[in-house]
Amino acid sequence: MTAFYGVELPTAFMLGTAQYPSPAILGAAFRESAASVATVSVRREAAGAQAGEGFWRLIRDLGVHVLPNTAGCYSPGEAITTAKMARELFETDWIKLEVIGHSDSLQPDPFGLVEAAASLCRDGFKVFPYTTEDLVLADRLLDAGCEVLMPWGAPIGTGLGLVNPYGLRSLRAQYPDVPMVIDAGLGLPSQAAQAMEMGFDALLLNTAVAKAGDPVAMAVAFAKAIEAGKLARNADPMEPRDMAAPSTPLIGKAFLQ
Amino acid sequence: MKISINGVAKDITSTNLAAVLHEAGYGDARVATAVNGHFVPVGQRASCPIEAGDQLEIVAPRQGG
Numbered sequence: 001m002t003a004f005y006g007v008e009l010p011t012a013f014m015l016g017t018a019q020y021p022s023p024a025i026l027g028a029a030f031r032e033s034a035a036s037v038a039t040v041s042v043r044r045e046a047a048g049a050q051a052g053e054g055f056w057r058l059i060r061d062l063g064v065h066v067l068p069n070t071a072g073c074y075s076p077g078e079a080i081t082t083a084k085m086a087r088e089l090f091e092t093d094w095i096k097l098e099v100i101g102h103s104d105s106l107q108p109d110p111f112g113l114v115e116a117a118a119s120l121c122r123d124g125f126k127v128f129p130y131t132t133e134d135l136v137l138a139d140r141l142l143d144a145g146c147e148v149l150m151p152w153g154a155p156i157g158t159g160l161g162l163v164n165p166y167g168l169r170s171l172r173a174q175y176p177d178v179p180m181v182i183d184a185g186l187g188l189p190s191q192a193a194q195a196m197e198m199g200f201d202a203l204l205l206n207t208a209v210a211k212a213g214d215p216v217a218m219a220v221a222f223a224k225a226i227e228a229g230k231l232a233r234n235a236d237p238m239e240p241r242d243m244a245a246p247s248t249p250l251i252g253k254a255f256l257q
Numbered sequence: 258m259k260i261s262i263n264g265v266a267k268d269i270t271s272t273n274l275a276a277v278l279h280e281a282g283y284g285d286a287r288v289a290t291a292v293n294g295h296f297v298p299v300g301q302r303a304s305c306p307i308e309a310g311d312q313l314e315i316v317a318p319r320q321g322g
Contacts, residue, residue, distance in 0.1 A: 016322030026320075041321025042289060044263040044314065047282030052317020056287060059318070069321045077294065084296035085289035089318050156322070184322075206322030 002179045002201040004148050005094070005126040007065065009036040012196065012226050014067065014181060015219065016206025023058055025215050030062050033219035037065045039096055039204065042086050052089070067128060067204075069096040074109070076116035083120055095120060096150070096183075096204075098130045106156045108132060114140045121145025130183055133167030135174055142178065149175070150183040150204065153195065157207045159187025162194060172199045189218075189225030196229025197237065258309035275302035277313065288315050 001008045015035035020026040030038065038059055045052050059066060068086035073079035076099060083095045099116050101109025108131055117127050127146045131137055138149055151171055154160035162168055163185070172180065182195040183204040192203050203226055212218035259266055262281055271277045274290060274297055290297045291314040297305045307313075 016320075018320040018322045020320075039321050041319050042316040043319040045283075045286065045288050045317035046263075048284075048286075049317075050286060052319065053287045055320065056318040071321055081291050081294060081296050084298075085291060085314075085316055088289045088296075088298060089287065089316070 004128075004179050004181075004202075009065065009202065010034070011036045011223065012202040012230060013037075013223050014039065014183075014202055014204035015209060016204070017059065018206055019210035020215055026210075027058065027062065028216045029209055029219035030064060032216050033209075033223040035064065035219065035223065037067050037202075037204070038062060039067045039069055039206065040086075040090060041069050041071050042082060042089055056089075065094070066090050066092055067094050067096050068092065069130075070098045070116075072100070073098060074100050074112075076112045076119065079112070079116045080119050083116075083125060084123075087125070093124060093126045094128065095125050096128045096130060108152075110134065110137045110140075113137070114144055117141055117146055118144035128181065128183075133164055133171045135171060138171060138175060138178075142175070148179045148181065150181045152184045153182045153191065154185025156184040158185050159208055160185055161187060161191035162198075165194075165198070168195075168200075169198060186222075189221045192222050193225040193229035193232070196226055197232050199233055202226075260307060260309065261312045263313070263315055269307070272307055273303055274305040274307055274313075277307050278302065278315070281315075283315065286317065288317050290315055 011034050013035040014037035016039045068090045070079040070082040079099045099109045099112040100106050117129050120127050128148050128150050129141050129146050130150050133151045154163045179201045181202045181204050182200050186205045187208045209215050209219045269277055269280050271280045293312050
């Protein structure tokens with residue numbers, strides 16, 4: 001299993017905690033799928049609400065690694081302050097760094113992302129940057145101190161799958177030793193299997209599970225697909241070819257008129 | 258004096274962040290804080306002065322993707 005900042009996860013499944021029909025269903029999705037990382041966020045708290053404490057207890061009781069995010073941040077400064085608040089609240093140096101640059105596609109702002117990543121890495125954070133398949137951006141993020149990359153499969157919440165397989169294959173091939181997580185855009189377990197077959201180390205998703213008619217069943221389906229894709233990758237798949245090749249031996253075939 | 262807490266104007270009398278949190282009703286809540294966009298760790302709240310016009314952000318753990 002690939003290590004993420006020195007941590008070997010029991011499964012390659014990272015799951016978000018938002019948009020579930022109920023906390024009970026959220027908990028069941030994690031337990032049944034054996035997802036090993038939960039992404040979380042920080043949001044404004046009303047005086048006397050204690051909502052944060054209740055959610056924190058729920059997540060803590062799952063017994064998984066916690067990966068706070070900086071979702072919704074559009075500037076490096078905003079993301080850095082959010083990361084620091086998250087580190088204190090969740091007691092972890094891990095941060096899923098999002099610096100959004102485009103409100104319709106939620107595409108990362110590459111310039112702000114690198115700036116924030118460099119600052120946070122200097123400050124001791126273990127940064128998981130939400131990025132694209134761009135090779136130059138990957139290079140800059142690694143130079144900034146990131147030891148993990150999280151390229152998108154498709155824009156957040158779309159469920160479109162891997163919209164740029166060529167770009168993702170290139171990224172994987174260019175940095176074979178960098179742990180990489182496909183983050184966002186997956187809608188179906190078959191897409192998860194495809195990503196793992198391409199050699200990615202883990203998957204992070206939320207909407208595809210939380211918004212399914214049966215989130216627990218869908219979480220299990222993704223878990224099985226991720227495992228299948230990983231097994232297939234390790235089994236060294238055959239090379240595709242254009243011309244047919246019979247699988248049944250021709251030698252010994254009866255000669256019949 | 259008037260300050261902003263999570264985007265809402267409030268009248269408070271306390272002059273440091275720890276006291277403001279208590280006065281505003283947060284008590285021992287599991288929250289993190291920023292003043293005028295800058296993170297203030299738990300251990301520095303009592304020594305963090307609050308002045309009229311300051312903008313406080315008070316956040317807690319929430320669901321995220």
